[in-house]
Amino acid sequence: MEILCLNGPNLNRLGKREPGIYGTETLSDVEDRLAAAAAEHNSRIAFYQSNHEGLLIDRIHEAADDGTGGIIFNPGAYTHTSVALRDALASVDIPAIEVHISNIHTREEFRHRSLIAAVCIGQIAGLGTYGYDLALLALLRHGKGE
Template identity: 50%
Template sequence: MKKILMLHGINHNMFGKRDPKQYGTVTLDEINAKLKGLADELGVEIECYHSNHEGEMVERIHQAYQEEKDAVIINAGAWTHYSYGLRDALAILTVPIIEIHMSNIHAREEFRHHSVFAEIAKGQICGFGVESYLLGLRAAVASIEE
């Protein structure tokens, strides 16, 4: 069975409370449940991981390399725009990386328009709320099968 790692970044534990205009009212647990349900339908295994600590996220990416995950989906939150440490860790991986965002980062504040991960990601999905996660999982599975 193919194994996919979903990485949730900084402040995502506050989904459901934080800025409902941008992120809706869905919680991180609800997002993870939807991902697990779709993973079951698609016949893949998904592990969801969240951290508010950049170093812990880097360590989890290193662990993913050792575990030979088949793909990684990442919504790094604000780290997307400046964390070269996370970018360098992700660049170690030899599997498809799918970058996702619930909001349309290109229609928000100027600083959110740039992703330091874009050059190493297979693709980016943004602006579809929770559906961005599900589209990201479908894209990861399709990328594995290519």
């Protein structure tokens, strides 16, 4: 199974941006760990990060055409603002899990509402970068019908 790990704005700054909230691990560290975990399950994982909404939409559409079996998606701030990303996910028949490093439900009120969650099979928030690992395992199980 091929999984896409999609990351939105500012996640390229992971490890440098507000380490008290997001930790000191870099996005590259997370990607290396997920690649190893996917390989342990005889799966592959592709990674894509962009600060641009349209590029994220394009990558979701590409995933629909390249046989991607699941999407791990941290939309960053677009979680709360992007109907376009929500519609892109709704337009493809790929199970997705929304991931947030911090607990968006305990932060500023504007972060409490996700426009993305309703078109995902699940949401993981507040478990640090470990949420990505859990999303990978959940998608692999989902792909097996578990």
